Amino acid sequence: MNTIFDHKLAKGVGGLLPALDVPEQGIEKLVPSSLRRTHAPRIPNLSEPELVRHYTHLSKVNYGIDDGFYPLGSCTMKYNPKINEDLARLPGFANAHPLADEDLIQGSLKLLYEASRYLCGIAGLVEVTLQPAAGAHGELTGMFLVKRYFEERGEEKRKRILLPDSAHGTNPSSATIAGFSVTEIPSGKDGMINLATLEEALDDTVAAIMLTVPNTLGIFEERILEVTAMVHAAGGLCYFDGANLNAFLGRARPGDMGADIFHFNLHKTLSTPHGGGGPGSGPVAVAQSLVDFLPVPRIVKDKNRYRLDWNSPHSIGCIHSFYGNFGVILKAYAYLLLLGDTGLREVSENAVLNANYLQESLKQTYPLPYERLCKHEFVLSGKGLGEGISALDIAKRLIDYGFHPPTIYFPLIVPEALMIEPTECEGKETLDRFIEAMERIAAEAKENPRLLHEAPQYAPVRRLDQTRAARQPILTYPFNER
Ligand SMILES: *Cc1c(COP(=O)(O)O)cnc(C)c1O
Numbered sequence: 001m002n003t004i005f006d007h008k009l010a011k012g013v014g015g016l017l018p019a020l021d022v023p024e025q026g027i028e029k030l031v032p033s034s035l036r037r038t039h040a041p042r043i044p045n046l047s048e049p050e051l052v053r054h055y056t057h058l059s060k061v062n063y064g065i066d067d068g069f070y071p072l073g074s075c076t077m078k079y080n081p082k083i084n085e086d087l088a089r090l091p092g093f094a095n096a097h098p099l100a101d102e103d104l105i106q107g108s109l110k111l112l113y114e115a116s117r118y119l120c121g122i123a124g125l126v127e128v129t130l131q132p133a134a135g136a137h138g139e140l141t142g143m144f145l146v147k148r149y150f151e152e153r154g155e156e157k158r159k160r161i162l163l164p165d166s167a168h169g170t171n172p173s174s175a176t177i178a179g180f181s182v183t184e185i186p187s188g189k190d191g192m193i194n195l196a197t198l199e200e201a202l203d204d205t206v207a208a209i210m211l212t213v214p215n216t217l218g219i220f221e222e223r224i225l226e227v228t229a230m231v232h233a234a235g236g237l238c239y240f241d242g243a244n245l246n247a248f249l250g251r252a253r254p255g256d257m258g259a260d261i262f263h264f265n266l267h268k269t270l271s272t273p274h275g276g277g278g279p280g281s282g283p284v285a286v287a288q289s290l291v292d293f294l295p296v297p298r299i300v301k302d303k304n305r306y307r308l309d310w311n312s313p314h315s316i317g318c319i320h321s322f323y324g325n326f327g328v329i330l331k332a333y334a335y336l337l338l339l340g341d342t343g344l345r346e347v348s349e350n351a352v353l354n355a356n357y358l359q360e361s362l363k364q365t366y367p368l369p370y371e372r373l374c375k376h377e378f379v380l381s382g383k384g385l386g387e388g389i390s391a392l393d394i395a396k397r398l399i400d401y402g403f404h405p406p407t408i409y410f411p412l413i414v415p416e417a418l419m420i421e422p423t424e425c426e427g428k429e430t431l432d433r434f435i436e437a438m439e440r441i442a443a444e445a446k447e448n449p450r451l452l453h454e455a456p457q458y459a460p461v462r463r464l465d466q467t468r469a470a471r472q473p474i475l476t477y478p479f480n481e482r
Contacts, residue, residue, distance in 0.1 A: 073406050079423075134281070162201055265282055
């Protein structure tokens with residue numbers, strides 16, 4: 001297309017395909033007839049304005065962090081500076097070929113190396129791999145490290161992973177996929193690990209404990225030093241799930257608490273938009289005793305030159321192609337430079353302040369089963385609010401008030417759980433509007449429960465069959481011809 005405006009686009013011929021740029025002859029050989037279409041695809045014939053309207057409409061029936069408050073607990077749906085997207089798109093970074101010679105990508109290697117150093121500083125651990133693509137992938141990597149550690153020590157009988165009953169579902173999955181069995185430890189009445197229960201579970205078949213700090217109730221394990229010391233004394237390792245790092249960013253370090261392995265969720269804590277399933281990153285930091293087992297290649301610095309080191313005979317191998325999701329790591333790096341240590345401390349301070357403000361206000365109206373000073377999030381119960389009212393009803397009604405619902409039914413130890421995480425980015429006005437909506441919903445639950453059962457009333461779609469929406473999503477146009 002040479003002109004800036006092609007009249008055909010306004011008249012409904014759909015998109016214009018670029019001209020064929022390979023020889024037409026010989027195509028028989030390149031694409032066997034069995035793989036070729038027998039009839040044209042059913043692509044709607046729309047003009048450019050119609051197409052623009054279609055996508056603009058779709059963007060309006062969606063809800064994102066740029067629309068409003070998004071208190072999805074455990075997900076840390078915080079503001080991610082838009083400028084980081086521009087940085088990740090800089091051609092020098094975005095177009096670098098992953099197989100390029102080291103000499104040509106010194107800048108990218110330097111960025112990865114320095115990002116690793118910052119992450120180690122935050123974790124209080126000595127080395128990190130940037131390869132894992134998400135938190136769950138980091139967990140799996142961590143479990144492989146644990147396995148290799150005990151193999152090298154000839155302690156293969158250590159086959160059990162201890163997990164508090166408040167753990168995220170990915171924890172037992174990762175442990176199981178890596179070949180371990182899982183022993184669940186019930187939480188105490190205070191929502192924390194009970195030391196006597198832990199003592200009972202510990203023996204010489206335990207490989208590691210997996211802990212989320214603060215835990216998924218938003219409560220910091222006050223006896224964390226005792227917990228990790230007990231596991232270490234029994235010969236086990238301590239894995240920390242770092243999904244909740246926003247709660248103590250720049251204030252405390254997992255390494256100082258006894259963690260041997262710690263995963264980051266860069267897409268939660270360090271500036272990558274998520275929620276749509278886009279690329280994530282779950283770097284794994286380790287203590288000295290596990291460094292030799294880290295994935296290859298490792299990025300090392302010799303004087304002023306950076307290179308990839310494949311020479312690591314005890315490594316668990318590669319767990320991602322090349323070096324991980326570079327663009328995500330780049331955004332985390334930019335975010336760290338932008339905020340610096342003072343900024344990071346402000347993040348955790350405001351995240352905790354906002355969560356406690358909401359918790360204190362909402363516990364007047366909603367049951368709060370584990371009542372304590374919370375960290376970045378807290379968990380209410382939707383139980384007993386009104387005739388047949390469930391957490392799902394409350395969540396759906398919040399949509400009518402213009403809010404994204406919180407996480408529901410997790411953690412499993414709270415009945416009708418409503419897990420609320422405001423993040424540091426929200427102002428008091430937003431929090432107050434949310435409190436007001438939650439209070440009105442609690443009143444409606446008593447006076448007119450139908451309003452909740454039938455919610456949402458004002459959303460583009462009413463209540464969906466959630467299982468079918470997840471298992472058989474209709475993702476293609478036209479929607480009505482299925
Ligand atoms: C999000 C989360 C995970 C998994 O992380 P992903 O990046 O989504 O794979 C693990 N544990 C906890 C506590 C989480 O909140």
